Amino acid sequence: MKEIAQQRIEEFTTALRNVAYVGGGFGAGIHNIAEAAVYDIPVIFGPNHRRFKEAHELIACGGGFAIHNGQEFATVADKLLTNPKYLASASKNAGDYISTHAGATKLILKELFGIEE
Numbered sequence: 194m195k196e197i198a199q200q201r202i203e204e205f206t207t208a209l210r211n212v213a214y215v216g217g218g219f220g221a222g223i224h225n226i227a228e229a230a231v232y233d234i235p236v237i238f239g240p241n242h243r244r245f246k247e248a249h250e251l252i253a254c255g256g257g258f259a260i261h262n263g264q265e266f267a268t269v270a271d272k273l274l275t276n277p278k279y280l281a282s283a284s285k286n287a288g289d290y291i292s293t294h295a296g297a298t299k300l301i302l303k304e305l306f307g308i309e310e
Contacts, residue, residue, distance in 0.1 A: 212274060212280070213234045213235070213236050213237065214238070215228075215236055215237070216238075217238075217239065217241075219241060220241065223242050223248060226238060226248060226251060230247075230257070231288070231291045233285065233287055233288035234284060235273060235280070235283035235287050236256065236287060237259075237266060238257065238259060242259060250290060251290055256286035256287030258283075
């Protein structure tokens with residue numbers, strides 16, 4: 194019996210590494226969603242994300258998911274965790290979004306100070 198319980202715990206913790214819930218979206222705003230997306234992890238967050246360009250873009254590309262309540266969270270998380278193709282697609286979309294927006298620091302330094310690598 195102990196081995197079965199241990200196996201279920203390992204399966205559950207492995208699943209947790211596949212999807213991220215980023216808090217703060219039920220108050221003034223959300224926390225940093227890029228921290229999960231950079232590791233090709235689809236991100237779930239609350240509805241108060243309108244001031245965050247990254248949230249809108251992650252939703253649009255299929256790497257981010259806005260939820261409004263516990264039932265919506267359960268629905269999104271269940272689909273991601275029980276459908277390997279859907280999870281793989283959302284994971285790729287999250288990682289690709291970050292990859293296509295890499296290099297912002299270099300652009301800012303170039304524009305503001307004329308510094309190039």
